[in-house]
Amino acid sequence: MGVSETRSTHGMETIMQYALLYHQTAEVFAARQDPEKRAAFWAAFVPYMTAMREAGIIVAGAGLEPPETATSVRLRDGKRLVQDGPYAETKEVLAGIGIIDVSDLDAALEWAARHPAAAYASVEVRPLLGSHFVVGRTKPSS
Numbered sequence: 001m002g003v004s005e006t007r008s009t010h011g012m013e014t015i016m017q018y019a020l021l022y023h024q025t026a027e028v029f030a031a032r033q034d035p036e037k038r039a040a041f042w043a044a045f046v047p048y049m050t051a052m053r054e055a056g057i058i059v060a061g062a063g064l065e066p067p068e069t070a071t072s073v074r075l076r077d078g079k080r081l082v083q084d085g086p087y088a089e090t091k092e093v094l095a096g097i098g099i100i101d102v103s104d105l106d107a108a109l110e111w112a113a114r115h116p117a118a119a120y121a122s123v124e125v126r127p128l129l130g131s132h133f134v135v136g137r138t139k140p141s142s
Contacts, residue, residue: 016101016102016103016104016105016108016127017059017099017100017101017127017128018099018100018102018105018108018125018126018127018128019097019098019099019124019125019126019127019128020061020097020098020099020100020108020111020112020115020123020124020125021094021096021097021123021124021125021126022063022094022095022096022097022098022115022117022121022122022123022124023092023093023094023095023121023122023123023124024092024093024095024117024120024121024122025091025092025093025121026066026067026093028095028120028121029066029067029093029095030066032066041116044116045116048114048115048116049061051114052098052100052111056101057100057101057102057111058098058099058100059099059100059101060097060098060099061096061097061098061099062096062097063095063096064094064095064096064097067085067093068084068085070084070085071083071084071085072084072085092121092122095117095121096117098115099128105125105127108125109125112124112125
């Protein structure tokens with residue numbers, strides 16, 4: 001059974017948790033400093049989050065500070081290596097995350113497409129790993 005399928009357990013529908021990972025360019029991060037662009041983003045983002053809350057699917061979410069504020073940690077040969085900034089140079093970097101509870105991958109993709117950032121950046125949809133974290137929960141079937 002693929003992750004995009006809804007499972008049924010004794011009359012209970014399993015709701016899957018997906019991470020929505022928002023990636024954007026350094027230029028978009030820089031544009032956050034412009035008050036007009038910041039206001040335009042929030043004008044689009046607040047209704048999106050309100051819709052997610054009203055649908056009862058939002059578990060958690062947060063935007064991230066720009067990559068230059070990051071610190072990366074690696075362990076090599078038993079030694080901790082600390083590096084300022086992101087681990088790898090890429091065109092797009094992680095800008096924020098959201099965790100949602102939805103019935104299947106198609107529903108997660110619909111919510112990702114509605115995110116305002118999808119118009120100028122990318123929104124990666126990935127199921128949460130079930131072997132270490134709670135991936136699904138059950139609710140009574142309708």
